[in-house]
Amino acid sequence: MLAYTYKDHGVFKLTEKPKPTIQNSKDAIIKITMSSICTSDLHIKHGFVPKAVVGITVGHEMVGVVEETGADVKTVKKGDRVTVNVETFCGKCFFCKNGFVNNCTDENGGWALGCRIDGGQTEYVRVPYADQGLNKIPDSVSDEQALFVGDILATGFWAAKISEIKETDTVLIIGAGPTGICTLLCAMLKNPKKIIVCEKDKTRRNFVKKHYPNVIVVEPENCLETVNKESANGGADVVIEVAGSEESFQSAWQSARPNAIVTIVALYDKPMILPLPDMYGKNLIFKTGGVDGCDCDKILSLIEQSKIDTTPLITHKFPLKDIEKAYEIFENKLDNVIKIAIVN
Numbered sequence: 568m569l570a571y572t573y574k575d576h577g578v579f580k581l582t583e584k585p586k587p588t589i590q591n592s593k594d595a596i597i598k599i600t601m602s603s604i605c606t607s608d609l610h611i612k613h614g615f616v617p618k619a620v621v622g623i624t625v626g627h628e629m630v631g632v633v634e635e636t637g638a639d640v641k642t643v644k645k646g647d648r649v650t651v652n653v654e655t656f657c658g659k660c661f662f663c664k665n666g667f668v669n670n671c672t673d674e675n676g677g678w679a680l681g682c683r684i685d686g687g688q689t690e691y692v693r694v695p696y697a698d699q700g701l702n703k704i705p706d707s708v709s710d711e712q713a714l715f716v717g718d719i720l721a722t723g724f725w726a727a728k729i730s731e732i733k734e735t736d737t738v739l740i741i742g743a744g745p746t747g748i749c750t751l752l753c754a755m756l757k758n759p760k761k762i763i764v765c766e767k768d769k770t771r772r773n774f775v776k777k778h779y780p781n782v783i784v785v786e787p788e789n790c791l792e793t794v795n796k797e798s799a800n801g802g803a804d805v806v807i808e809v810a811g812s813e814e815s816f817q818s819a820w821q822s823a824r825p826n827a828i829v830t831i832v833a834l835y836d837k838p839m840i841l842p843l844p845d846m847y848g849k850n851l852i853f854k855t856g857g858v859d860g861c862d863c864d865k866i867l868s869l870i871e872q873s874k875i876d877t878t879p880l881i882t883h884k885f886p887l888k889d890i891e892k893a894y895e896i897f898e899n900k901l902d903n904v905i906k907i908a909i910v911n
């Protein structure tokens with residue numbers, strides 16, 4: 568089968584690999600119908616993910632059909648359409664039991680697929696702990712609708728959940744890339760009074776304006792001023808930072824009102840400075856962390872009820888054999904790309 572493979576620093580290549588087989592009684596083999604490219608794949612390509620193993624098939628966003636299950640797999644069977652969770656987790660350890668599946672202490676736990684073990688930019692994938700890592704897609708939900716459930720949509724859902732958004736709140740979301748937009752969709756479910764999205768890229772600002780006309784869209788230069796004008800108590804009640812630059816990090820705490828919640832979802836490439844003397848008396852509550860994919864069933868149900876729709880994010884589609892071209896467009900942000908679906 569064809570597999571997009573991490574060959575060396577800076578090099579991914581489409582190669583032939585044998586079809587995966589069941590290695591453990593809790594594994595399932597999934598025939599992939601659709602996958603996508605994530606910025607984290609580019610982080611692997613450029614050497615920013617020390618745990619990534621050379622030779623693995625990349626890709627951790629995918630949906631497909633169950634092809635085969637190990638003897639101890641209970642929740643899915645051959646022929647089921649499923650989403651695949653970016654995180655591998657045992658379901659039994661302290662963290663799994665408390666919903667913090669990202670922190671699963673199992674040796675295979677955490678981000679394994681497409682990083683430490685073969686992932687989804689291919690034709691078939693082996694998913695360990697299939698009972699935890701797979702969620703059945705309702706019949707009325709298409710592959711396109713379900714494609715982002717296991718990764719960026721799970722991230723957005725988690726971010727909105729831990730941000731404790733109330734209906735009286737003004738919420739600021741910094742960054743309108745794919746994860747920022749997923750965060751926006753999940754924040755909208757909480758019905759806050761106002762949502763402001765700050766984004767430096769014009770194409771992305773226009774995308775938000777076009778699809779979500781009730782959202783206030785602002786450039787970084789005017790962010791602080793707009794937030795102050797649009798909020799009742801000298802800043803946003805909730806700030807969610809999804810952009811990941813030094814400027815966006817500073818903007819996140821500066822735009823928050825005293826006692827606000829500031830949720831940091833972004834991944835930075837270096838340490839950030841918290842200027843505590845300048846923040847003194849602001850009494851902010853910081854929450855940090857990336858995806859915790861513990862709510863995929865809830866997210867699928869919300870999609871089924873037409874409460875979340877991420878299909879506008881899919882701006883391009885390519886067959887697996889043309890994945891190099893898809894990477895070129897995604898990596899260089901060509902042709903107003905937001906997300907690319909790789910269709911098998």
Ligand SMILES: [Zn+2]
Pocket residue numbers: 605606607608627628653718719
């Ligand atoms: Zn990802």
Ligand SMILES: [Zn+2]
Pocket residue numbers: 656657658659660661662663664670671672673676
């Ligand atoms: Zn666990």
